[in-house]
Structure formats: C-alpha cells, structure tokens
Amino acid sequence: MVDFSQNAEAITSGANLSYWQLVRRRFVRNRYGMIGLVACVFILFTAVFAEFIAPYHPETKDRKTIYSPPQMIHIFAPDGGLTRPYVMGYAEEMDPVTYEITFVSDPNDVRELAFFVKGDPWTFLGIEFDRHLIGTTDGSFVHLIGTDSLGRDVFSRMLIGTRITMLMGLLVMGASCFIGTFVGVSSGYFGGTFDMIVQRVVEFVKSFPDLPLYLALVAILPRRAEPMTIFIMFACILVLLRWADLSRELRGKVISIRSMDYVRAAVAVGASDGRIIRRHIVPNTSSHIIVWATYQLPEVILLESFLSFLGVGVQAPMVSWGTMLNQVRDFQSLAAAPWLMAPVGMIVISVLAFNAFGDGLRDAMDPYSHD
C-alpha cells in the first residue's frame, strides 16, 4: 500500500464551497451589485403586483382633471400639527389674458389617504380583487404624478407599464439567450462545414443596420392586428436581431472547452455528443450566458421605449413606458405637463439597476478574481 499520509495535501481542507456558493459569497460583498439586485427585485415585484400597487386601472379616466399636475402628500394639517397624510384637490383657474389654465391647490378639498382601500377591480391568477395599496378614504381621486391628456393617472399607468416593458425585456432576453446558446454551442462543438455556414449567417445578421431595419420590419406588421399580436411580433423581431452576438461569443468559448481534457475523458468513456454538450459544455458556459442576459435586459428596455416612443413598437391600448412617452412627442404637451416624462425616471433606474446587477455578477463569476 502506498502511504499518502505524509503529504502536505492531506491536511489542507478549506471551506467546501461549490462554485455557485462561492459566487454568491463574492456577490454579497459587492455593494454596488447588491444595490442593483435589490432594485431589480423591487422592479420585478412592481411589475408582478402592479395592479395592486397602482391606485387605478390604467384606463380609468378622471374627467374633471386633465393634465393635472402631481399632488403633494401633506402630513401637516393646515392649522398646524401632525395629521394622517392627505392631498389637496386642484382648483382650475384660467388666466383671462393668456387663456392658460393654472392649477391651484384647494385647501378646502382635502382628500385623506389610506392603505388597502377598495377601488377598480383587478384579477390576478384568475381571482378577482378590488383592494389597492393606496387610495383615498372617500373614493375621490389622488394623482401622485399627475394625469395625462385624458385624465388618466400617470402613476398607475407607469406601474402597469412596468409589466409590459419587463415582459418584453424578459421575453426577448429569454428567447435570444435560448437561440444564441443553441446555435453558438452547436456551431462551436461540431465545427467544420456546419460551423462555417452558421457563422456566415451570424455575420449576415450582425451586418444589418439595426435601426432602419427595426423600422422597416415594424412597418410591415399588420396595423389592424390585435395589440397582443403586434407585441409578440415586435418581440420576435427584436429576438431575430439579438441572438447573433451571444452565439458568436459562445462559439469561441465552446471551442476552448471542447479541447479540455474532461471533454476528451468523456469521449473516452463513450459518452454521446448530446450528453457531452448537456453535461460538460453548457454548464461551463452558464456564467457567460447569465452575465450576457443581465446586460441584455436593459438594452431591450431602452430599445422598446425608444421604438414605442416613435410609435412603431408596442401599440395602445397596451401600456408600456415607451407608449407613455409617446404622449409627450409634441413640444407643447411636454411644456404643459412635464410630469408625463416620469417613465424616463423608471427607465433610467431599471437600466442602472440591471447593469449594476450584471456588473456584480460578472465580477463574482470571474475565475481570475483575486478573492
């Protein structure tokens, strides 16, 4: 028998962390990434429970207040002293010279705020609810970020818009990840003529000028179709142009993994190609795919709002951040109601959040990191 007991190696046993445990530990230490993660979770949470958090249905119109500015929440009573939060209604006054309508808070129109009030019905997983996170005690309207040209609550619409924008982001990200991984891994693994042809296709896709193509492709979408159909087709167009990057990156990685000894060892025990790809190749590219995905989401969010702003993306009555911004296309409405720009704030926050999260993940998964 061979004596292994004297080896220096016999005693060394550090913390037994798996790769993912190590990644999690490194990630938690990264403050910027953690802030990003918290913000991402918050945004996704908002998207899922938008109808509960939003005070109103996105189509509910407050006909008495059109282009009403945001209402401040007050916690001090007019006669001094702390009171439960309330907002004040607006009294409209028309300037007799310019015909400009100005809004002045009306101290006599106090609307007290409350949690979990009854309001517009909404459904979640097929069950109908009518409770909303915030509202007023007497059922009068509260517009925390004002209203738009039809008197719809901007705050509610922005929250509901989160859902469509995120859905678009996740859909495009998921589908392009899947296609990119499938194409990239098979192209890198099998190589040869197949690889040659696939890579020329990738180059072809990548050589398209993005923006004109988006506009042209969207132009051929049937105008009269259901908004949902257009939404799906719009997503398909984005996917069509986005998978190519990932597949090119993965191909290179797969080629280097393919020549690793553990893959050759799998061939030596008689494993099939499918098994090698599933068990050896894909798990070792997973960190790359995940990081790519987190960077992809903010890009899709930006693209969606940009194209919808131009009026060629998501179509009304669907509410997304982009379609909301579509309302401030003309200079007058921007000047008259700057609060309609609120979705820009959400876009910036979500893009920063997902980028921060992606950065943190990349650092945590970096095999050459020193710690």
Place this chain on the structure above:
Amino acid sequence: MTEPLLKIENVAVDFRTATGLVRAVRGVSYDVARGETLAVVGESGSGKSVTARAIMSMLADNAQVGPETKIWFQGQDISEYSEAQMLRLRGDRISMIFQEPLTSLNPIYKVGDQVAEIIQIHRPMPKQQALDEVVQLFREVQLPDPEARINQYPHEMSGGQRQRVMIAMALANKPDLLIADEPTTALDVTVQAEILSLLKALQKSHNMAVILITHDLTVVEKTSDKVVVMRYGEVVEHGTTKDIFSNPQHPYTKHLLASDPKGTPDPLDPDAAALMQATNMRVAFRISHGGFFSRQKTDIAAVNDISCAIRRGETLGIVGESGSGKTTLGMAMIKLLDANAGQIHFDGQRIDHLSRRDMRPLRPRIQVVFQDPFSSLNPRMIIRQIIEEGLIVNGIGASTAERQELVGRALDDVQMPRDAMNRFPHEFSGGQRQRLAIARALSLNPEFILLDEPTSALDLSIQAQIIDLLRDLRAKHDLSYMFISHDLKVVKALCHNVIVMQHGNVIETGPTSRVLEHPQTAYTQRLVDAAFNVISA
C-alpha cells in the same frame, strides 16, 4: 561567516478571500549571503513563491503582509520601502526569474530591446550602448549567435532560449540577489540541466546570492549550499544541504527525500498475448502556408510509421522530449485522435476503422488518464458525477445505489476517502485530483489504460506515490499500461519496455534496463543524463 546580503524575519502573508482570510505564509525567516545559493523547497501551495514575492513586494492586491515582517537587504529594512524606492531596487539590485518563459517576455517587442530597456531604466545610456551590453549578456548566457538574436521576437525562440533571455534580463544590471522561481519546471528535462549549469556558473562569476525556489530535490542537492524546507507556509527545517541530505530531522523532510521513484516493474509473463497492437501508425497534421495565390499544404508527420505492441500485463513506456509525438501516438492508438494510416488491433479485434459509435462497446475496456489533473475534471460536477458518468453511459450498475457502491470502490482503489464523492474538483490538490482521474478510469474495470504523463504536472514527492499506486493497481486488476513520459526516472520504476521517440520517429526500443544502462544513441544518452545526473559536473 560574512554579514548576510538578505535576511528575512517573521515574514507573514495573508490573503483576503471570499471564503475568509487565508494564511499563506507564517513566521518565515531565512538569510542568504553573497556567493551563496539558498534552496527553498516545498510542494505547491507551501508558500515558497509567496515569500519570494513578498521580498520583491510584488504580491497580489488582496495580500496583507504581517506587521512583524522584517526584510533586511544590505542592512536596510526594505519592508518599509515605498513603491518608488522598491522600483529602484527591483531589476537592479534584486532580480527575479519566473517559471514560465513563454509568458514573461512581451511578444510584440524584440528580445534585445526588452533587455536593453531594463538596462536603460536603471542606468541611463544611449540605446546603442545598451544593445552592445545586451550582446555581451547574451554571450554570457551562451545564446548562440547573439548579434542576430537581439533582433528576434520571443516566438522565434525555443523555451530554453527564452529562459536564457530571461536570465540575461535578470543579470542585466549585475544584481546582488537573484531569485529564481522554479526556473526549469516548464522546460524539457534535457534543457533543465543546461539552464541549471548556466545559473551555477553565472553565480560564481558574478558572486551573487541566489535564492532557488523548487520542488525538485535532485536539483537542490546538485546546486545549493543551504536548504529551507517549507510546508503549509512555515519553515519545517533549515540547514546546509549536506546536513539536510545526510541527516534530515523533520519527518516531512525525510518524506521528501524518500520521494524519488523507486522499485522496479513486476515481472512480466513471457508468454503473455498481445493486448494492444499498432502497426505502421502514421499521424500527420496539415499546415497551410504560402501566399493567397500560392497556397501550399504541407503534412507534418507527428507520428511517422511507428509500430508497437503491448502484451497483457505489460507496461510500455514512450519517452521523448516535448514535440516528439509521443502523446499523439498514444491518443491515436485509443482512437481519441484520427490516424492517417496504420492498423490497430485490440484483443485480436481490428479497431482502426471503427467509427466513434462502433467504438463505444470497447470504450470501457480502454481507458485514459490525462496529463493535467486541473483540466481533466469538469469543475462544475461533483466527484460522484464525474466518476459515475462512464457507468451511466455504458449502462453499468442498475440503480443509483449500485453505481454509488462502484464509485466508492474505485475511490477505495486510489485510497481516497469515500466522502470525496460529494465534493468539487477544486477542493483537491493536484495529486489528489490525479488519483480521482485514475479512479474514473478504474471504475469501468478496463484492461488497458493510456497514461499520458500522469505525473509531470505534479510535485516530485507526489509523483513517486502515484507511480507506486499505479504499480499496485496494475497487479491488483491485471492491467496493461502505455505510459507516456519525458522522465526516465519514472519510466525505470514502472515500465518493462520502452520506446524512445524524437520528431515522430522511433530512435531506440527495447527492455527498459537495457535502454537505460546502454543507450545506443546520443539522444537517449542525453535523456538518461538529464534524469539521473541533472547537472553534468
């Protein structure tokens, strides 16, 4: 005894990591005087390189040097030096040679310019004058044709030549202290001997102090005056080379000293039938060169018309320098690589024309252990999954429990604890990983195993154990091995017969003892010298 040139006391280095503080080096003290060679010996991870980098203050960002650390160089405490002061010292008074000559030279500059730069940084002078000095240096490190060499790029040189350039660079400003961090580990054995002799000669002519970091005790015995043995970041023993080698005190030192591969192969049944037989094997790699319109294809023969046979129970050694085609031959024989010509018979069945699918039934009987245990185990799988894979693929073992038992038995065979099953490869050291790789091969109950330099990525003391283990396993399971190596010491302990290869051709073949004792060619003689004498005295 003169005042030591370098004296370090209580050097402690910690690394902040995600898993907590790793204490890499604790309380290390040693000293070295002018004209003296100090060897720092230990296995990988023992903290010997970290200590050297602490002297140069070239540690990674997450390293912390302990408050007790004192480093005196020429009477000055340089552990207190600022980065600017260290810059003046590094490359001038203290130089360092690194392990990997491929990556320590910048590929886009000519080697002459790179060495001249070091001279000019510390001693401002005109470029031409610096280049003249470089030619002198290249002559000193015995690079042939130094005037032409200074205009070459690193990729135009061999590994040994590059390491000579690195040495010239280290000597450029006539340093007082030279730290050589495993200077020969990445080189061929035959080149190793030349580099070590060169270092020894240069030390004498420059009257330098040298710190030689190595895991190879043969090198230590032949080159150093004093030895420091390190383990787990601590010094376990230090003394003069003579004392340590003749009278080691610490059990770990004794263990290291006893780690030369020993023993001889088990006797071979003379009537054993051939198990694996290859005739007229030829593997060529096609290389395109020439211009766009004059594209030419040349076949470089990596294996040129080689025949060999391995009988049941036999261990056949394939020896040669890197690039001699020994791995290519082995991989082609087990059909992990396509051969251009030749016949292969396994257990009487012809297999060279079989497709990958048709090979599958034979795979469990023919296994392989790769050279680098760090790349041969999938980092995302636990050990049980890694070893189990072959069982699942080949339908061995009906249930999970049954397979787990088979995996456990394979682990017993390589003397790894069964609880290793639920761990990831990165939790094991190189030697342990190599044992796990052997366990993977054994789990399929093979008859033939190709061992592709299974010990060359490992520390010397581990090498001997792996060899002993392989010999035990061979007898226990009645295995036949094809053993590829560049190290004749290992071959002597394990192989019945040996084939010596160079540039894809067989140079010499025969029983191991005869080839080693009476080499017929100069090439074989050189390999034998490199393995058993290290430095031609």
